[in-house]
Structure formats: C-alpha cells, structure tokens
Amino acid sequence: MIVLDRVSHVAGVGNQTRKMLSSVALDIPTDRHVALLATLDEDKRIFIDLLAGLVLPSAGRIVRKARVSFPVGYLGGFLRDLPVRLNVAHVARLYGLDVDRTIDLVKRSLTIGEAFERPYKELPRNLIAPLGHAVSYAIPFDVYLHHREVTRLWKGATDTLLSLVAERTSSSGAIVAVRNERFACKFCDLALILHQGQAVLTDKVEQAFAIVENLRSETPAVDRSAFRAPK
Amino acid sequence: MDRSDKGKSGRQRSRQLAHFILSKGASSAVAGDIKSDARFRAAHRSAPKRGMRETLGRDIAAFAAALQAQGRVLLALLKREEQLRRYAPMEAILNLLEPVFLVLTLSFLWSFFGGRQVPPYGDSSVLFYATGFFPAYLFIHISRRMNGSVSASWRRFPIESRLDHIFVHIMLRIFDYTVLGILSFGGIYFLFSTQALPQDIVSVVLACLATTCLGFCFGVMNLVLTKLFWPWEYAYPLFCRVLMMCSGAFFIPDFLSYNVRYILSFNPELHVIILFRRGFYPDFPSLTLDTTYLACAAIIAAFIGFVLERITRRSSGR
Numbered sequence: 001m002i003v004l005d006r007v008s009h010v011a012g013v014g015n016q017t018r019k020m021l022s023s024v025a026l027d028i029p030t031d032r033h034v035a036l037l038a039t040l041d042e043d044k045r046i047f048i049d050l051l052a053g054l055v056l057p058s059a060g061r062i063v064r065k066a067r068v069s070f071p072v073g074y075l076g077g078f079l080r081d082l083p084v085r086l087n088v089a090h091v092a093r094l095y096g097l098d099v100d101r102t103i104d105l106v107k108r109s110l111t112i113g114e115a116f117e118r119p120y121k122e123l124p125r126n127l128i129a130p131l132g133h134a135v136s137y138a139i140p141f142d143v144y145l146h147h148r149e150v151t152r153l154w155k156g157a158t159d160t161l162l163s164l165v166a167e168r169t170s171s172s173g174a175i176v177a178v179r180n181e182r183f184a185c186k187f188c189d190l191a192l193i194l195h196q197g198q199a200v201l202t203d204k205v206e207q208a209f210a211i212v213e214n215l216r217s218e219t220p221a222v223d224r225s226a227f228r229a230p231k
Numbered sequence: 232m233d234r235s236d237k238g239k240s241g242r243q244r245s246r247q248l249a250h251f252i253l254s255k256g257a258s259s260a261v262a263g264d265i266k267s268d269a270r271f272r273a274a275h276r277s278a279p280k281r282g283m284r285e286t287l288g289r290d291i292a293a294f295a296a297a298l299q300a301q302g303r304v305l306l307a308l309l310k311r312e313e314q315l316r317r318y319a320p321m322e323a324i325l326n327l328l329e330p331v332f333l334v335l336t337l338s339f340l341w342s343f344f345g346g347r348q349v350p351p352y353g354d355s356s357v358l359f360y361a362t363g364f365f366p367a368y369l370f371i372h373i374s375r376r377m378n379g380s381v382s383a384s385w386r387r388f389p390i391e392s393r394l395d396h397i398f399v400h401i402m403l404r405i406f407d408y409t410v411l412g413i414l415s416f417g418g419i420y421f422l423f424s425t426q427a428l429p430q431d432i433v434s435v436v437l438a439c440l441a442t443t444c445l446g447f448c449f450g451v452m453n454l455v456l457t458k459l460f461w462p463w464e465y466a467y468p469l470f471c472r473v474l475m476m477c478s479g480a481f482f483i484p485d486f487l488s489y490n491v492r493y494i495l496s497f498n499p500e501l502h503v504i505i506l507f508r509r510g511f512y513p514d515f516p517s518l519t520l521d522t523t524y525l526a527c528a529a530i531i532a533a534f535i536g537f538v539l540e541r542i543t544r545r546s547s548g549r
Contacts, residue, residue: 053389056545070389077388079315086314093307094390096300119318 002028002051002068002143004199007060011046020046021057022197030066030143030173035188035205037178037212043194044177048145051175066142066173073132073147080121084112087120088135095139102138109134109161130157137164143173149183181209304391308399327407330372331415334364351483353512355424361415363480365408366442366507370500371471373404373446378453378464384549393454393549394540401447408439426511435510441529442503448532451539458547479504485516492519499528 004026011020020043028034028051038044049055050062052070077094078087085103092102107116110130115123123131134157136144150165175192178184184191184205191208193200195215202208316323338360350356380400381393420427429435456463478500484492495501502525508515 054384054549056549058545074388076386077382077391079311081319082311082315083318086311086318090307090311091388093310094304094388096303 001030001065003063005061005063007057007062009057019197024199026199032173032190033188034175034190034192035178035184036175036192037208038194039212039216045147047194048147048177052145069136069141069144071145071147072136073129075132078120081119083118084116084120084123091135105138106134109158109164111158134161137168141172146176149176149178149180304395305398308395312403330368331411334361334368334415337364353426358419358424358427361419362508362511363504366438366503367475367478367480369408370442370446373401373443374449374453375467377450378457401443429510430513431510434506438503438507441525444529444533445499448536451536455539455543474500483516484519499525
C-alpha cells in the first residue's frame with residue numbers, strides 16, 4: 001500500500017505554478033492494476049514521480065508500505081562513462097539483489113551483444129528503452145510505476161524480456177499513467193483520477209475516462225497567472 | 232426520447248457520477264468496493280493489540296532493516312566510485328595528485344623562493360608548510376568539490392538520497408587524503424626531515440575530523456547557495472584563499488600581536504592547523520589553541536550541515 005498523508009504538491013516554477021495536489025489523504029493498493037487519469041497530462045507524470053520518490057511533495061508525506069519501483073524505463077542513475085554491465089550491477093547492489101544473476105537476466109533480455117560491455121554513452125538509442133524496462137523488471141518490486149502504457153514491442157527485446165514482463169505483471173501491482181482507454185479497460189481494475197488538487201480512486205475504469213473527458217471540457221484553459229505559489 | 236436527449240442524459244449521468252465520486256470528502260475518497268483495501272482494514276481491525284514489548288521489538292527490527300538498507304546504498308555508491316576510478320584511472324590519479332602537487336609546490340615555493348632559508352619552526356620549511364596546507368586543503372576539497380560530486384535529483388535512483396552522495400563524497404576525500412598524507416609525509420620523512428613522522432597521531436586524527444565536520448557544513452552551504460545565488464560558485468574560491476591566509480598555514484599564530492591573535496582565534500581552521508601541527512611538533516607554540524572551541528565549532532557545523540540539508544531537501548528535488 002502507498003499511503004498519501006495530507007500530501008500537497010505545487011507543480012511548475014516561478015510564475016508558472018499551480019496546486020497539483022491539495023492535502024490529499026489516500027491509500028493506493030499496491031496489489032492491483034491502477035489506471036492513472038488526470039485532466040492535465042503533465043499531472044500524471046508528476047504523480048508517478050511523487051509515488052516513485054523521484055520528487056518530494058511540497059507538503060505532507062508519502063509512506064510506502066511496499067517495494068515501489070522507480071518509473072519503468074528510468075535510467076537516470078546510470079553513469080555515462082561506466083559500461084552498461086557495471087551500471088546494471090550498481091542497480092542490483094542498490095536494491096540488494098544478486099549481482100551476477102541480475103546482470104545475466106538483463107543481458108538475456110536484450111539483443112545487446114558487445115554494447116553491454118561498452119560505456120553507457122555508446123549504447124544505441126534503440127536499446128535504451130528496452131534496457132530501461134529490462135532493468136526495471138529485473139528487480140522484483142511489489143508495484144511497478146509507468147509513465148505511459150507499453151503497447152508495442154521493442155526491436156531489441158527478446159522472449160526472455162517479454163516473459164519477464166508478463167511474469168512481473170501477473171504477480172505484482174501496477175500504476176500506469178494511461179491515455180489509451182482500451183488498454184486501461186483491459187489491463188486495469190482500478191482508476192485513480194486527479195483533478196484540481198483532488199485524487200479519487202474508483203473501480204469504474206470505463207466510466208472514469210468519460211468522467212475525465214467531461215472534466216476536461218468543463219475545466220477552462222489553465223490561466224497560470226491565477227495560481228500563486230503557496231507561502 | 233430522441234438521440235440528443237439520450238446523449239444529454241448520458242452526460243448528466245457522467246456528471247452526476249463525477250460529482251458523486253468527488254463529493255466523497257475533500258481528502259480521502261474510495262469509491263466502490265476495493266476488495267484488497269477492505270480486507271486489509273478488516274484484518275487490521277481484528278488483529279489483537281500488540282504489547283509494548285512486541286511494538287518495541289518491531290520498531291527495533293524496522294530500524295535495523297533501515298540501517299541495513301542505508302549501508303547497502305552507501306556501499307553500492309562506494310563500489311561504483313571505485314569502478315569508475317578503474318575505468319578512468321588517469322582522472323582518478325590526477326584528482327589524487329592535485330592536492331599532493333599543490334601542497335608540495337606551495338611548500339617549496341614558500342620555503343625556497345620566499346627568501347626564508349630558516350624554517351619558521353622545526354628543521355624543515357617543507358614540513359612546516361605541508362602541515363599547514365594539508366588540513367586546509369582537506370577542508371577546501373570537501374567543501375568546494377561537494378557541488379560537483381553530488382548528482383542532481385534526476386540523475387539518481389529514488390533509493391539514493393542526496394545525503395548518501397554527500398557521505399560518499401566525504402568518505403572518498405578522507406580516503407584520498409589518507410593516501411595523500413602517507414605519500415607526502417612519507418616522502419618528506421625520507422627526503423627532508425625525520426620530524427615528518429607524527430609523534431601524536433591522535434591530534435592529527437582529531438584535527439582531520441574537525442576539519443571534515445567544518446568542510447561538511449560549508450559543502451552543504453555551497454550546495455544550497457550555488458542554487459540560490461549562482462555568483463557564489465565564483466565567490467567561494469576567493470573565500471577559501473582568504474581563509475587560507477588567516478588560518479596560520481604560513482605563520483605561527485602565537486608569534487602575532489595579541490589583538491591580531493584574538494581576532495584570528497575565531498577562525499576554527501586556525502585551531503585545526505595548530506592541533507595538526509602539534510601532532511608533528513610536540514612543543515609547537517599552542518597558546519592560541521582552544522580545543523573546546525574547536526570541538527564546539529565542529530559539532531555545531533555538523534549540526535548546521537544536517538539541518539541545512541534537511542530543510543533544503545524538498546526544494547532541491549530530493
């Protein structure tokens with residue numbers, strides 16, 4: 001479970017700030033597949049970053065009573081000058097995994113070849129996304145956070161990666177920032193709606209999309225000058 | 232009912248649902264039957280109340296687990312730094328040799344080209360200046376290099392915190408300077424003076440510990456001020472040079488006039504250098520040295536550093 005304890009967050013900088021969350025107290029289950037919806041797309045990304053711990057809320061606290069992943073595909077902690085293999089080893093050590101097994105699993109998940117021993121900065125661009133997913137799914141989290149739904153296969157992915165993704169998806173929870181209604185209805189059994197500083201959890205996934213569309217049409221275009229940063 | 236009416240009622244129903252959902256309190260709202268949540272609550276309600284001993288045991292276990300996780304992160308970061316040095320050895324060697332070069336070059340310059348043939352104290356000018364520059368540069372490298380060593384929040388994994396990177400930076404500087412100390416003072420011992428072997432290693436270690444605490448505080452201050460006020464990044468090296476001048480690296484504070492000595496005695500780095508030199512010269516003039524003041528300054532500096540890091544954590548991202 002992820003517990004949001006009176007969480008407030010102000011998004012944006014300088015004059016372009018707005019209150020994204022306003023004293024939200026919510027318990028998000030981590031053993032379900034949750035579709036994250038918002039009237040502003042940017043809010044979804046920021047909310048996922050908040051849950052992951054990449055960003056701290058402006059007020060309140062987020063208590064993680066489960067092993068919560070970083071956003072799937074995130075490789076921000078990789079050092080460019082270090083070989084990919086050693087970067088993967090570093091992630092394994094951070095999360096207390098067996099280093100050799102994790103390296104082997106990631107290597108088998110990709111058709112990466114020699115590039116695995118080369119510095120990360122030399123990795124071909126088309127392998128970065130599958131590498132990010134391989135590293136994320138190599139770690140057995142209780143819940144995986146996604147900035148967006150994955151609806152297509154990557155070129156560099158092997159069957160090992162696909163079966164790893166399937167296994168993790170079936171045994172762990174997920175919180176996915178979705179745009180595709182079909183994906184959400186097929187994959188998710190809960191919907192979390194963010195709107196004007198509030199967060200609402202519902203099991204009516206299909207209707208959640210309709211709600212968000214209505215809310216979007218009702219919400220006037222954001223006049224950023226109207227929002228002031230909290231004192 | 233025609234089609235437009237049907238659409239209208241559909242929109243009304245969606246709107247009603249939205250209002251229904253959003254009206255479940257301004258804060259917590261769980262609409263619908265969330266089975267796992269209800270089961271969790273039911274289990275929690277029926278669970279017997281734990282005794283104080285059980286709660287304490289559970290808290291201790293949680294604290295131990297958190298410490299273990301913290302240690303794991305620090306070890307992983309240190310291991311990564313060690314691997315980075317192996318993959319870029321020239322950069323690592325240059326980083327290590329830079330303080331050696333600086334300390335020894337300045338020592339030579341001051342001893343031979345400053346017209347001072349007689350060492351200010353002891354039997355070797357090189358040793359005298361090296362014992363002044365060594366702790367001063369430890370402070371400067373910890374405080375000034377912290378900005379470059381601590382990665383921005385978007386270049387770390389969520390499990391790594393800024394404080395972890397700060398600790399790793401300090402540990403690496405201590406390691407580098409331990410190697411530097413052995414190399415440079417060992418070299419001075421064999422080439423210039425047998426006084427280069429510390430007589431009182433405890434004084435040397437305490438001086439380094441105090442300068443580490445001061446460096447930590449100023450390093451965190453640099454991290455914060457550089458973000459708020461970018462010219463600080465260029466002003467701080469100037470501050471370091473002034474600090475070097477006023478810290479007794481080039482002179483013996485006890486030989487100055489009372490008024491000047493009194494003003495300079497407020498600089499904790501001055502006490503650090505005197506204490507460090509006492510480790511090499513047992514009879515070094517140390518009337519100005521106030522170990523209580525130095526200890527308090529070091530503890531307060533460490534405290535301020537931790538407080539600054541904590542209160543600026545949100546604004547820095549993490």
